Amino acid sequence: MSLSPAASVPTPPLAGRAVGGGxxxxxxxxxxxxxxxxxxxxxxxxxxxxxDAEGIAEAFRAVLAEQAPRALQYATTEGEPALRGALAERMTVRGLATGPDDVLVTTGSQQGLSLVAQALIEPGDTVLVESPCYLAALQVFAFAGARIVPVACDDDGIDPAALEELVIRERPKFLYTVPTFQNPTGRTMTAARRREVARIAARRGLWIVEDDPYGELRFAGERLPWIASLPEAADRTVLLGSFSKVMAPGLRLGWLRAPRPLRAACALVKEGTDLHTPTVNQLAAARYLADNDLDxxxxxxxxxxxxxxxxxxxxxxxxxxxxxxxxxxxxxxxxxxxxxxxxxxxxxxxxxxxxxxxxxxxxxxxxxxxxxxxxxxxxxxxxxxxxxxxxxxxxxxxxxxx
The missing domain is CATH 3.90.1150.10 (Aspartate Aminotransferase, domain 1)
Known part of the structure; x- marks a missing residue:
């Protein structure tokens, strides 16, 4: 006997995290x-x-003309070696010694943020964020079940005294920061504050998630070092980057540089999320970097x-x-x-x-x-x-x- 539509048993509800965000x-x-x-x-x-629509189009044409079978095939979760090598070289030139194996290619840096959250956060864990904070990061952390606590900031960025007090009191998993041209404020954390943040993380036991989607878009002042490049932070900082603001957001290409254990955990999470970032996009980006002066x-x-x-x-x-x-x-x-x-x-x-x-x-x-x-x-x-x-x-x- 079949049930009539009116008598059907309701389906199970959606997960609370999918409906509770307003x-x-x-x-x-x-x-x-x-x-x-x-x-x-x-x-x-x-x-x-x-x-650079023509330059990007030419990169795709070259890749599809010369290596279409590879470009249209599955790839490794970690990313195409040519692109990982190019990214490692760009970071090394900018003062952060990096090898290809230090890099995980992501589907935009937004995915990188999500992978880190899933790899580090247990429901109920505390995460520290800047006040105010990039709103899509707040969404990611909320979906992961984190308790989100803001850190006081001023025109120079995070207040180190406020940060240390919160780390002692809240015992957070990590601090999330956009230290250069922050979203939404546009402010930049000073070099002195970056050093203090690194020292607090080392002294108190804290991961730092450093998001840098805008750092190359500087038109005044001097470039500041990544927190990830500071000695105190070398073993505890995740650096997220993206081509969205400097090449094209539609490519959905980002990357994650992290210490090996966390990078490996993020790769496992990514494998279960989308297997890998589109091969053809990765190869086209690598070709663009080889044939053009992105800087x-x-x-x-x-x-x-x-x-x-x-x-x-x-x-x-x-x-x-x-x-x-x-x-x-x-x-x-x-x-x-x-x-x-x-x-x-x-x-x-x-x-x-x-x-x-x-x-x-x-x-x-x-x-x-x-x-x-x-x-x-x-x-x-x-x-x-x-x-x-x-x-x-x-x-x-x-x-x-x-």
């Missing part, structure tokens, strides 16, 4: 910016007109981004309410602003989008007590003229909301 902040941001008429300060999207391309992109940052900063005094403050990043993609007391940027956004302009309210970037007066502005996606027009719309939107 929606997707990333998805909400992308939905806001979907209309083509909107001038989009909300997304973290690189400028598509600056992609020269990145320098051209960073110069354009610097001009766009300047255009945004020039217009903010008129666009934002009197008494607002904001950061002045030396690179990356974002400016972080704080409106005067009493303003709620999430509530204001409902009015502002009616003027065909968008930003990201700051509240989702906080692991606890959100600052509702904050917002993030991405300055790289639009031209200076578009930025100026967007700021005029923003000024009108804030005025209409008063």
């Amino acid at each position: 929606g997707s902040p990333v998805g909400d941001i992308l939905a806001v910016t979907a209309r083509p008429e909107v001038i989009n300060f909300a997304g973290g999207l690189p400028a598509r007109e600056l992609f 020269a391309h990145v320098a051209r992109v960073a110069a354009v981004y610097g001009t766009r940052r300047d255009a945004l900063l020039a217009g903010l005094p008129d666009a934002l309410p009197a008494g607002s403050t904001w950061t002045t990043p030396e690179g990356g993609m974002f400016v972080w602003a704080r409106l005067p007391e009493g303003h709620d940027t999430a509530a204001l956004l409902r009015t502002v989008v009616g003027f065909d302009v968008a930003y990201v309210p700051g509240a989702p970037f906080f692991a606890d007590r959100p600052d509702h007066g904050t917002l993030r502005l991405c300055f790289v996606t639009q031209t200076p003229d578009e930025i100026a027009e967007g700021l005029r719309r923003l000024e009108k939107g804030f005025a209409a909301a008063r």
